[in-house]
Amino acid sequence: MRNFLFGVMATITALAVYGFFQKIETTIPKKEWIIAPRFLTLQKGVTKEQAREWMEKEYLPLYRYYSGWNAELGEPTGSGKWGKSDNTAKEKGDFVLIYFFDSPRTRDHYFPPNGPWSEEIQKVLAEHKSTWDDLFGKYFIQDKYQNEEYTMFATAKK
Missing domain, CATH: 3.30.70.100 (Alpha-Beta Plaits)
Structure with a gap:
């Protein structure tokens, strides 16, 4: 059970971090x-x-x-x-x-x-x-x- 919870938490954290960085890349305006x-x-x-x-x-x-x-x-x-x-x-x-x-x-x-x-x-x-x-x-x-x-x-x- 402990390994299952750890796996779920790790997955949620990884998805949150990935989503955060994807959002940052799309909101940075083109530099001119x-x-x-x-x-x-x-x-x-x-x-x-x-x-x-x-x-x-x-x-x-x-x-x-x-x-x-x-x-x-x-x-x-x-x-x-x-x-x-x-x-x-x-x-x-x-x-x-x-x-x-x-x-x-x-x-x-x-x-x-x-x-x-x-x-x-x-x-x-x-x-x-x-x-x-x-x-x-x-x-x-x-x-x-x-x-x-x-x-x-x-x-x-x-």
Whole structure:
């Protein structure tokens, strides 16, 4: 009788554990995130050092207001065709600003596909209008602004 009860309990436990893990696997959403590089070209008379300092102290802190969204600044160090670094594939500008959204849903929350930018974005822009105006008015050329976006779905490391 004792072996029978032990067998029943072991079976119930095994089924419960198996069911729990099956449920977890089916409820984990598909992992997708967005990277959005923005290539920036300096205005004449503005040095890279001036622009970098301004971006780090004035512009990038604006992105601390938003959850699920980050911005990082860098500069292009190489570009070109396969096997060549002749920098002829595409003009990359002086800096790259890369936005990271933790999901397409987050990006669509801040930038709805068929509507104006979200209220959160509009509020921060209104509060920091001079910073926003300096982006293309003082430091960078808007006509050379390159805007790209990629939906990422797989990674080599977890």
